[in-house]
Amino acid sequence: MRLKLLTSILLTTSLLSACGGSNSDDGTDTSPDGGTPPDGGTPPSSFNHQITGNVIHMGAIAGADVCVDLDQNGQCGESEPSSTTDSDGLYQIDWQSEHEQPIYDLIATWVQISQSLSKPSPLKAAIKPELSLHGVDANNSVISNGEAKLMAAQEHNGAINSLTNIEFQRIDRMRQASETPLDIATERLFLIALLHTIYDRGEADTYQLSAAQSVDVNFQNTYKLHQYIDALIGNQLTDYLAVDDVMSMGKEQLKQLVSDSGMETQAYLDSDPMEIRFLVNNALLAQGYIETPIDQKIMSADDWQVITTNFLEDEQQPSKFNLAPAKINNFFTLDYGDPALSFTGSINDGKVWGQVIATDDATAQIEECWNTDMGKWINPDRDDQGYQPHAIKFINNKLQTVYSGTNVPVTVEFTKYQSNGSDWQAILSTTPAALQLSTLNWPTVVYRYTIEQAEDVMCRVQDDFNVWPMPAHQDPLRLTTTDIARLFWPSFYPHDIEVDENTKRISIDITGEKETYEWSLQTSPSGQSMIQIKQVDLPAKFAEFILPDHYLIVGADIIEITLNEAMGYGTKNDYLNITYNGEEDGFNQRFYQHLSSLVTTTQP
Incomplete structure (x- = not known):
């Protein structure tokens, strides 16, 4: 040092x-x-x-x-x-x-x-x-x-x-x-x-x-960074000069972080950047000042063990709670320690409804996903396709892996909250009053997570996917709305269906209820043409949450696929996705009993 x-x-x-x-x-x-x-x-x-x-x-x-x-x-x-x-x-x-x-x-x-x-x-x-x-x-x-x-x-x-x-x-x-x-x-x-x-x-x-010299911009920015590090470390270490040692070794990296942010030094520090916390913590570890994270916000080995047991390995004790925003009725899902069961529900007119559903469907279909690098469909549970699973990496507060069967990066970022801290209490105050989440005695640490998927991934049911024949021309660019209507709604075509070639919309009369769909031709992750069909006449509050259907064009065939679109951290930041140590003080069962007691007897 x-x-x-x-x-x-x-x-x-x-x-x-x-x-x-x-x-x-x-x-x-x-x-x-x-x-x-x-x-x-x-x-x-x-x-x-x-x-x-x-x-x-x-x-x-x-x-x-x-x-x-x-x-x-x-x-x-x-x-x-x-x-x-x-x-x-x-x-x-x-x-x-x-x-x-x-x-x-x-x-x-x-x-x-x-x-x-x-x-x-x-x-x-x-x-x-x-x-x-x-x-x-x-x-x-x-x-x-x-x-x-x-x-x-x-x-x-x-x-x-x-x-x-x-x-x-x-x-x-x-x-x-x-x-x-x-x-x-x-x-x-x-x-x-x-x-x-x-x-x-x-x-x-x-x-x-x-x-x-004291008003020189470089001096002032250095001084602000130095004092910030001093505040982060404080008197937590017995070494009197640890702050200055870290600042001396990491000064250029700190300044680069400020530069990369595109902000002034003052504004950047006011944002309480986690990047600096990581840099300081890693420097203290590398220089032998500490053996475990000094900052409560930084994930430790014990934290990652909690994540592994309660978040990653669903066959152990899945302990997760996901809450959607009010615009879709605060739909929620609770995994409360039983790999075979989940409690799901929502809030309607201020009342909670919910039910336990089975999640271990023995008839679940086996899925395979397109691996762009290998140029073929991969079932990650098979060992005869040459696919090597990627090891999970834990870096700072991020879990880095890939979408199963592919090489598409997936990053899960965790934010740690002390359950008795003001930050977590502030989050609870924004949750629906009907769920009464602030009355729960939460585990000591709660982890909120967001997921980033770098690219689109397409998957299909292995050996049992639906197939439709391409029209005789077998040219994706010559597909018409009439072709789409004839292919996917044969029982309604042509008498109970309306086709608009200009808008690429199809309206279907189903027992007096009309549904309208719109199709488009897109490029799939494999580079092949792909058909997307989406219902467009839904209420506005549900429209953005209804996933479209996708069909891959492979020569003379059209096969049904699932497209898992790329997502960023901010895509669903109005969701509350959390995990925790579900065994602490029997929290999994207490949480389940809490939600169950709130469910109204009359379901919508």
Whole structure:
């Protein structure tokens, strides 16, 4: 980890030449009569001291109150020497002390009136409440509630700025842990090398920051990222410089994430991006700081075991709940631990109806899907077709696999919620009141998931698919609406059917009820022509949820297929799809009994 910085440290140790506590280079002057008189007379009872310096934070800070914190309690006492910065952020403090070389810290405070700085910092805006449960100090930002505060150790020629404040936070933590002066000095040597790298200080003194440098866009963006990482990690680790180590190693990757987002750094951090959480967590793992995820939002090995048992392996204890939006009557499905049964229902006029259905249909047809790379239909349960199943990968919060029998990528992304957290409670508050989901005692962790399928996949019933003959011309481009009507509705054609060649629509009179369908010619995943037929006269709220029928044209035959269309994360984000540890406190059965008790006796 930080041992690789040894060379850099050796090159920069001169920057901490006053680390031993001497005031000779820190802006402090003793009076001519200080020290032991040459003639051996009585030593002076007091010494004169002077500190000159500046206060810099996103520019020079005018009107800041600066004090010498002699008792090092982090506060400016009434009796402690103080001064105020001028328009250039400069200050001077003169005082007398009975100590020739006093030990102290420097504190600068001011009221922040600038609108851009009075807003919560990216860390405060992005940090989530649950992080505080793990010891994250969310108040490390310079500005809080309109009040700003910077601190500095005494060895920096009176400089008080963003970088001295970072150093002081580390020093203060080490002091509270009662580290020895030697250990503190050693860690400060490591820190100066890290900060030098993070902020590209070149040949400059790391802690001597000018007003112009502090408003440089690159410096500010780096500082925001650094503080964000600080808020994520906080004091969860015993290593005092883990934050800075991670920032030093991952700075370029962090900046690339911001660039890829197309957002300004501030806006990107305000979005609380999971990508940064993953990067930080993986860096901590790689550098040996942690063995399991530090962030509650990141999936651990235990989480993936829950997913494997309750989500992936349906033959074990399927534990899933899927809830559709109100526009389709909040249709829901509950898998409650029995691989052979599901509880399904919906909400009509504020009332819940539902029933248990069998899911282990022994007569279920065997399906095979088109594998584009292999150029043939594949049944993944067969081992004589040359198809090699893909191993499932768990990367960050994503499960990566392929559509069974194909090489089409499928990604399932999980979002972790602590069931007692505000985020999960907010989700429950948006669910239908009739389901009373907020009254349940949920498992400790709930996982919401979304699915992304990269490409369309077509499948058919193995050896038993329906087949229709192509018209005599056997040319997909010459197909007419009349051809479609004659092929698929022979018992209605021609007397009980209306054909509109212009709109490619077919209307069928079924016992006085008319149904209208529209067909189109498309290209299938295999590159062959494919017929799509969809009913178009359904109520608007159902139209988008009715799947069309598909038929593949293969030479002289038309065969029935199922087209599983590609989907993205945002396609059905109004659905609530969740899984959990169904065995925890018997939740599967409790959930089933809860929904069963809500079902009205009169079903629609």
